[in-house]
Amino acid sequence: MIKIENLEKIYRTEEVQTKALNNVSLAVSEGEFVAIMGPSGCGKSTLLNILGLLDEPDGGRFAFAGTEVAKASERRRAELRKQHIGFVFQSFNLIEELTVFENVELPLIYLGVGAAERQEKVAQVLEKMQIMHRRNHFPQQLSGGQQQRVAVARAVVNSPRLILADEPTGNLDSSNGNEVMELLTELNETGTTIVMVTHSEHDARYAHRVIRLLDGAVVLENLHQPFTA
Amino acid sequence: MFKNYFLIAYRNVVRHKGFSFLNIAGLALGLTACLLIGLFVYDEQQYDQFVPQGEQIYRVGTQRLQGETTESTPMSPPMFATSLQQELPEVEKAVRIMSLQSKNLFRVGSKSLYEEHGFFADADLFKVLHLPFRYGSAAQALAKPSSIVLSEAMAERFFGPINPVGQQIKLDTSTFQVTGVLRNRDLKFHLNINFLLQLSPAVIGIPEKRMQSWGWRQFNTYAKLRPGADGRNVAAKFQHYLEEKVKPQLAKDNIEYTAFFQPLREVYLHSADFKINWATHGNITYVRALSVIAGFILLIACFNFVNLATAKSMQRAKEVGIRKTIGASQPQLMLQFLAETVLLTLISVVLSTVLTALLLPSLNRFTGKSLSFDLIANPGLLALLLGLTLVVGLVAGFYPALVLSSFKPVKVLKSTVVTDGPLGRVQWLRHGLIVVQFALSVFLIICAIVVFQQVSYLHNKNLGFNKDQIMFFPMRGDSMTKNYEAFKNELSQAPGVASATIGYGFPGDMVAGDQIIVPINGEPKKFSVTQLLVDYDYLKTLGLQLVAGRNFSKELKTDKDQAFILNETAVRDLGFATPEKALGQTLQWNIWNNKNPDSTKTGKVIGVVKDFHYKSLYDKLEPAVLQIFPDAYWKVAVKLKGENLGAGVESVKQVWSKFSPNYPIEYKFMDDNFDEMYQAEDKLKTLLWTFTGIAIFVGCLGLFGLATYAAERRKKEIGIRKVLGASVSDIVALLSKEFLALVLVAAVIAFPAAWLAMSTWLQDFAYRIDLPLWAFGAAGLAAAAVAFLTVGYQAVRAATANPVNHLRAN
Structure with a gap:
């Protein structure tokens, strides 16, 4: 699914060069659940952004679903992104002017899905996330847990092959956090690949594999049995 | 989406x-x-757009160089139309109009009203300017000297909402027959036509000969060119004709002008700085x-x-x-x-x-x-x-x-x-x-x-005279004009009136431009000046200041026929160096006299008044000559006393109705008139x-x-x-x-x-x-x-x- 080799990312200001990623290589197979961990500033988010085709690497190779994308155009990356990738953020990143339903509907609109099919799909996924009763509410009328469920719903509504989650439980209390982790696990079990950045050892245990980063480099990869509660 | x-x-x-x-x-x-x-x-740009074939129509005016600026006027002599028609094959038709300028009293039965914005027009006017008719038809509308064409508004004022064609209407003592009514209520046309009379010497009341004049610029001329003719070429040709045939003749009278062709579609918006323009215009x-x-x-x-x-x-x-x-x-x-x-x-x-x-x-x-x-x-x-x-x-x-x-x-x-x-x-x-x-x-x-x-x-510039509390109006009716002296005397003595003056040429009103002749070394030299035809109380009523010499005096019998007063500009323009030196100089004037056009008045300068602005401040001061000339005693200016204007106006009205009971008085205040200019x-x-x-x-x-x-x-x-x-x-x-x-x-x-x-x-x-x-x-x-x-x-x-x-x- 994902194969990166010697990936580099450098941030430059006028005086300082910072290597955010230094020769990072890793592979994620179809159906895997991978957690990326490491201290603040270690390059986790940079890596996730590159994996999500939101950012470009400065060096190295990156194959996404078999195609090389390290130097792909913005248009091509946007195309792949909307077809194959769903995002879940720590701060939910829902659009405040849109209702729950409309937020979830948005990726389908950009994909050019017809209205009737959108209705059906959104309804389906909202049912699954158990927030159908909130469909006409605006994000600020929901609790944090509910907002993150909407965000997950939005991430999966177009059945992406890959979900990238950036500290998805970071803004949630533990019970809401667990709920979200359960959701992700269920998605993984139905075949969706998940890459998750997290600070939480607890959350990381839901993953098949943990990649630890330090100062922009992979320091450790350890496999463990999927966590089952 | x-x-x-x-x-x-x-x-x-x-x-x-x-x-x-x-x-x-x-x-x-x-x-x-x-x-x-x-x-x-x-809306401003819609003026005259309705006129069919308007792009072939030009208004032919005159202009002359005044110092560094060109002074343009739509006014042209009667011969323009005649010669355009005869000499230039490119001209399909040329017509003239002339304004009646003053208000005129019309009567139908017992109804009598003053009407303004009247024009004399050549019978072919509508062949050039196709104006829409509500009643009657353009073809015969101005065919007879007794024809009159009315505006919709005027027709309604006199005849109500019916078709008045064939009805009679009296203008002063003459009777006219309505031949048409224009559909011009909201017509965007540069001439605000209220009524039209046939332009002929008989109707205007002038000798036939005057229509042959090249110098009497009292008309607006419209020329319609044949399709395909180029306005600039025709203008150049006409100018050439004027240079060859007319210029020498004009030079004798010290008149100089060139013709200019203004496209009809530009007439409304591009005439703002024209002198003497009866047409309504934008800017x-x-x-x-x-x-x-x-x-x-x-x-x-x-x-x-x-x-x-x-x-x-x-x-x-x-x-x-x-x-x-x-x-x-x-x-x-x-x-x-x-x-x-x-x-x-x-x-x-x-x-x-x-x-x-x-x-x-x-x-x-x-x-x-x-x-x-x-x-x-x-x-x-x-x-x-x-x-x-x-x-x-x-x-x-x-x-x-x-x-x-x-x-x-x-x-x-x-x-x-x-x-x-x-x-x-x-x-x-x-x-x-x-x-x-x-x-x-x-x-x-x-x-x-x-x-x-x-x-x-x-609004506030010192105009060189006092325009406050002066009402002015034209005299009406024979008993008033023939007894003007008695009328003036009664006015002067009426309660609330400070003084009264009769003449032609009041500030803010129409003034006459005519020539004055200065004999220099025995050679008569002509100068264009403003002629202010006044009486003995003009200076006093308007508060003009003498800078040299004296005012006209009733006591001196010669002042009536042998005296002139100049303004300072005239002193300079006529070459008299200083006001003092102007005193005693001889001037000559061709008297306005239809019966004897060659009669001359000769007299001396007896006084010089400080310059005063009798026109708007758009116009430079011009040389002006003041003289006593009772034949032009058409208008009256009355200075009221300050305390009670209303009472003053009332007493003027009373004197008026004593002399002219059949005519209502139509007066204005001079300061209002000046304000209107701006x-x-x-x-x-x-x-x-x-x-x-x-x-x-x-x-x-x-x-x-x-x-x-x-x-x-x-x-x-x-x-x-x-x-x-x-x-x-x-x-x-x-x-x-x-x-x-x-x-x-x-x-x-x-x-x-x-x-x-x-x-x-x-x-x-x-x-x-x-x-x-x-x-x-x-x-x-x-x-x-x-x-x-x-x-x-x-x-x-x-x-x-x-x-x-x-x-x-x-």
Whole structure:
């Protein structure tokens, strides 16, 4: 699914060069659940952004679903992104002017899905996330847990092959956090690949594999049995 | 997809009420100003457009070089039409009209009313100018000396709503038969025709021979060229003809002019500075100025849009990031933002449509027009409005859409402060736009001040005579004109009357131009001067000052036939060096006498009066000769005593009805008459102040919005500064400094432009103020003050807030 080799990312200001990623290589197979961990500033988010085709690497190779994308155009990356990738953020990143339903509907609109099919799909996924009763509410009328469920719903509504989650439980209390982790696990079990950045050892245990980063480099990869509660 | 865009747009409008209000209010005001001006300008441009084959029709006037300027007049001699028709095969038809100038008393049965705006016209008039007829037909309308064609309004006044063709109407003692009624109630035609009589010597009451004159410029000539003929060629040919055949003849009388062909379609708007023009006219300068102002205001409103939208972009950045992450492409996002702008514009357009409809009656009252704003009757206007919505929406929305849609999701989703490359550029752009907005405002303020000053000057300049409390009116009826001396005596003694004078040539009224002959070394030399035909009390009634010699005196019998008084300009122009030296000089005048055209009056200069402005201040002072000439005792001026004007007017009326009971008195006050001369400038002044106000207000709405966001953006900085010991005034200075600097730059740009525009405008006036330098300073200060007040409110609010709140929030 994902194969990166010697990936580099450098941030430059006028005086300082910072290597955010230094020769990072890793592979994620179809159906895997991978957690990326490491201290603040270690390059986790940079890596996730590159994996999500939101950012470009400065060096190295990156194959996404078999195609090389390290130097792909913005248009091509946007195309792949909307077809194959769903995002879940720590701060939910829902659009405040849109209702729950409309937020979830948005990726389908950009994909050019017809209205009737959108209705059906959104309804389906909202049912699954158990927030159908909130469909006409605006994000600020929901609790944090509910907002993150909407965000997950939005991430999966177009059945992406890959979900990238950036500290998805970071803004949630533990019970809401667990709920979200359960959701992700269920998605993984139905075949969706998940890459998750997290600070939480607890959350990381839901993953098949943990990649630890330090100062922009992979320091450790350890496999463990999927966590089952 | 579009539904979603408009939904989001709608929710954004509702959610950010303040922002939406600033944008919509500014744009709606700007659009309203534009619509009102647009309707006015469009209407002005419609004049004479209805005339079929108008592009082949020219008004042929005359002009001459006066010093450095060309003095043009639509007036031409009767021979112009005759010779155009006979000598130039390219001319299909040439016709003349001549104004009756005064008001005339008409009678039908027991109904009698004064009517003005009457013209004599060649019978073929309608072959050149196809005016629409309501009753009767153009072909025979002016065929007979007894024919009269009426306007719709006049026909209704006398005959009611019926067809009056065939009915009789009396003008003084002659009887005319109505042959047609023009359909000209709202006709956009440069001649305000109330009635038409046949132009023939018999009807006018002049000898046949006068129609052969090349010097008597009392007509307007219209020439219709054959299809394909080029106006410039015909004009050149005619000029050539004049040079060869006519010039030598004119030179003998010291008359000099050239002919000029003015296309009919330009007659209305391009005649504002013509001398002696009976036609109603607009003013292309004012039309252009208003159009430019409309453009300015719309531009300012659009800039607000760009400024506010880009300033607010930080709030929208996150949304952009999310949408991009989810799969939106940049074109899709641009479309979304453009849709928002177009929606806001649409709301503004709808609002401005309502505002325009509400304000139109006031504009109509103010301009005396009957503009209509009927969207249903005029689908073109509706299409125009929709087009305007799209254009304004796209123009104002394009750049913000480009900026917003180019945000990188990685950057905007993570960080709270966006310091992206484009934002630096955006900052520049925003500052640039503010500078342009303020430059436009400063420019308009300067213009408004200068116009105000010049208009006050026109109204208040010492004219060299006292125009206050003078009523004047034409004499009517035989018993009054034949007994003018008795009439004048009774007037002078009436209670409330200070003095009375009879003559022809009162300030603000029509004056006669004629030649005066100065025998220099035995050779008669002719000079064109204004002839003021007066009586013994003219100087006293008008309060003229003698600078040399004496006034006319009843006691000296020779003063009636052998005395002249000059003004100072005449002293100079006639070559007498000083007023004292002018005294005793001999002058000759060809007396106006139909029976004996060659009779001459010879006399001496007995006095010199200080120059006084008997015309508007558009005109340079001309040489004037005052003399006693009872044959031209047509008008009366009465100076009333100050205490009780009403009683004075009453006693004048009583004397009038004693002498002329059959005619109602029609009087005016001289100062009103002078004020009327500057109506166009008065209106320009009002319009300029109004629209300058709107422009500034719209600009301030935008500035207020920007200041709000600036204060918002710098909350944390302000907090830190305050913690470190900054005072409120330090903070206010910090926030205001930036905007004030922009105003300064704007002023530097605006000054030369305003200086150029206003010196050009002032040049049209023979008497004008010096460009007031303080206006520039005042405009700059006013703009700075407005900016400071607008920004200051936000600055003070930010500065007095508790710093801890902001620091914690961040």
